[in-house]
Amino acid sequence: MSQDLVLVEEREGVGRLTLNRPDVLNSFNNEMFDRFLEAVESLGGKPSVRALLLTGAGRAFCAGQDIAGGSLGGDYGDHLERHWNRLATALRSLEKPIVCAVNGVAAGAGANVALLADFVIAAEEASFLQAFINIGLVPDTGGTFILPRLAGHARATALLMLGEKLPAKQAYEWGLIYRVCPLASLETEAWALATRLASMPTTALGLTKRLLNGSSTNSLAAQLAAEAEAQTIAGHTADHTEGVMAFREKRKPRFTGR
DSSP states (O other), rough: OSSSSSSEEEEEEEEEEOOOGGGTOOOHHHHHHHHHHHHHHHTTOTTTEEEEEEEESEEEEESBBOOOOOSSSSOOOIIIIIHHHHHHOOOOOOOOEEEEEOOSSSEHHHHHHHSSSSSEEETOOOOEOGGGGGGTTOOOTHHHHHHHHOOOOHHHHHHHHHOOOHHHHHHHHHOOOOOOEOOHHHHHHHHHHHHHHHHHHHHHHHHHHHHHHHHTTTOHHHHHHHHHHHHHHHHHHHHHHHHHHHHHHHHHOOOOOO
């Protein structure tokens, strides 16, 4: 298996994954799925990695599924279960913060991969496109789940049914993404955010992500119970002890992720 389809780097507590098929706008083939999932699992399991940063090589973030050389029709559901659904689940279930730097077009499943991150920073030139309807398919990779929650039902319906390009600035104005910046500063801003998150109390961040995931379907009573359970876990961490001590000593805390 080629190691170049996803470039992996680890430094300063951040695991960086760069989708690296720029000649096809970083669209996924089966080999790239395997490499990406292996990298997420490997980095996610390392205590030294306390945040992830996703981006794409070249002029695009990700154009979704590589359909140029594939066959038409068939059991797409099976393909989703084996690949895209696993990828989406891996990103949302990873209890470490994920920053996505969208450097260009994010289309189809690639758009939804970006939106599954905890923080999305996009270049001003970037765009998001729910391209499924344009080839007679339905949205997947969590698009019908996450877009109504981010943009509201009416805007999500328009994005998913009309298949029109959404510029990064408008995506920001609609609340889909965290920040927009010039392309020239995207790397700097995304890395600064990722390293900041990597220096924060990792367990508390992961538990917060768990609570946010559950809030979409929980009742108030269930969410309150989940918060109490998570707070008990957080309260037993070394980072909580350090945070309290730093507060009392009027100094900046030195979190270690433990």
